[in-house]
Amino acid sequence: MITMWPQLGTVCCTNMSVCSRRLLTSALYKHRRGAAQANNIRHQSRCKALVYTNHGDPSHVIQLENMDLPPVGPKDILVKILAAPVNPSDINMIQGTYAILPDLPAVGGNEGVAQVVEVGGQVTSLQIGDWVIPRDAGLGTWRTAAVLAEEDVISVPADIPLLAAATLGVNPCTAFRMLADFEDLQPGDSVIQNAANSGVGQAVIQIAAARGINTINVLRDRPEFTQLSDRLKALGASHVIKEDQLRRPEMKELFKTCPKPKLALNAVGGKSATELLRHVRVGGSMVTYGGMSKQPVTVPVSALIFKDVKVCGFWVTQWKRQHSNVPGAFRSMLDELCSLVRQGKLSAPACAEMPLDDYRQALDAAMRPFTSAKQILIT
Numbered sequence: 001m002i003t004m005w006p007q008l009g010t011v012c013c014t015n016m017s018v019c020s021r022r023l024l025t026s027a028l029y030k031h032r033r034g035a036a037q038a039n040n041i042r043h044q045s046r047c048k049a050l051v052y053t054n055h056g057d058p059s060h061v062i063q064l065e066n067m068d069l070p071p072v073g074p075k076d077i078l079v080k081i082l083a084a085p086v087n088p089s090d091i092n093m094i095q096g097t098y099a100i101l102p103d104l105p106a107v108g109g110n111e112g113v114a115q116v117v118e119v120g121g122q123v124t125s126l127q128i129g130d131w132v133i134p135r136d137a138g139l140g141t142w143r144t145a146a147v148l149a150e151e152d153v154i155s156v157p158a159d160i161p162l163l164a165a166a167t168l169g170v171n172p173c174t175a176f177r178m179l180a181d182f183e184d185l186q187p188g189d190s191v192i193q194n195a196a197n198s199g200v201g202q203a204v205i206q207i208a209a210a211r212g213i214n215t216i217n218v219l220r221d222r223p224e225f226t227q228l229s230d231r232l233k234a235l236g237a238s239h240v241i242k243e244d245q246l247r248r249p250e251m252k253e254l255f256k257t258c259p260k261p262k263l264a265l266n267a268v269g270g271k272s273a274t275e276l277l278r279h280v281r282v283g284g285s286m287v288t289y290g291g292m293s294k295q296p297v298t299v300p301v302s303a304l305i306f307k308d309v310k311v312c313g314f315w316v317t318q319w320k321r322q323h324s325n326v327p328g329a330f331r332s333m334l335d336e337l338c339s340l341v342r343q344g345k346l347s348a349p350a351c352a353e354m355p356l357d358d359y360r361q362a363l364d365a366a367m368r369p370f371t372s373a374k375q376i377l378i379t
Helices: 019-042 089-095 160-167 171-181 199-210 225-235 243-247 249-256 270-278 299-306 316-322 329-342 356-366
Strands: 001-004 011-014 046-052 063-068 076-085 113-120 131-134 147-151 153-156 192-194 214-219 239-243 265-268 285-288 310-313 351-355 374-378
Touching: 001 063, 001 265, 063 285, 063 356, 076 131, 076 160, 089 356, 113 270, 113 329, 131 160, 131 243, 153 199, 153 329, 160 299, 171 265, 171 316, 171 329, 199 243, 199 265, 199 329, 214 243, 225 310, 239 243, 243 270, 265 270, 351 356, 356 374
Parallel strands: 192 214, 192 265, 214 239, 265 285, 285 310, 351 374
Antiparallel strands: 001 011, 046 063, 076 113, 076 147, 076 374, 113 131, 131 153
16 A cells, blocks of 8 residues: 655655654654744744844844844745854954945844745745745844845755755855856866865865866965865865965976966965965966955066966955846856755865854854854854
């Protein structure tokens, strides 16, 4: 005898093994629990959120508060936030030093993944159960639930790992665009980058490896350098070197095994950026997307005159806004990234999961030097 469970897409046989029955029972329990949670959210009028009313040190100005949820309008959706990372841009926004600042009071967090639990009557692109991520910065993802406009989010597959979905919209997109938009990189070409252990750096390594592109990855020296180097090589890094090696003659030996890079990716600035430039091939580019050292980028005159190196900047928020009216631009990029995730060629960076209530611990860890794990708030 066979029984169908349509809501699970599962076939249940009366002669199934004990193991199979347990799997079915577990799946049914998770389905009912998820439905119950969604139902609870649909009937609640408040959520918990990490709010700041003035700019300053995140550990001082962020407070966990209860917030009222507005009614769901015809073109709105109600979502349960599943996971939201703590990114450097989130910290800078709270400090008041970021390029865009929301009106105060504001909810922290610009990235994350949520599940749709209710849709307005005129919503056409989403349905209950879908996973969504923000299209742009400023939505305030550090909360348990939110009512958002349909146009403010974009769906992602619910069958990819939770942490991969939660960290998909910023770092992998930044890496993807920098690898695609500044140089015509072909299999066998090389890219050099500093801050290689950052979220963007890890995404660059994996996306480049999937395309057959060599990566030369620069790290500051630290006690756990060997372990970190091994982890980056496991992701697909071709070479991992210490920052001071950029100034040494052994770089000539390295370039006997791979071509000089067409592209340099700079997230540090200062001397580190200058040293990257020295190794870029004639006619190549250096793209700056961060300034961790808080030092300006100094460009040798010889790089501009004799090597014709292009020096550019990149901000993924600006790219998203410039392409918001280009049909399918963001969707196409996300589809390609999700395909890499499904193939096991792109994973989330090293993460530390923290309950929302432990936000102070997460913020402190995110601001600590040499932090190698991205803090993820789980709601």
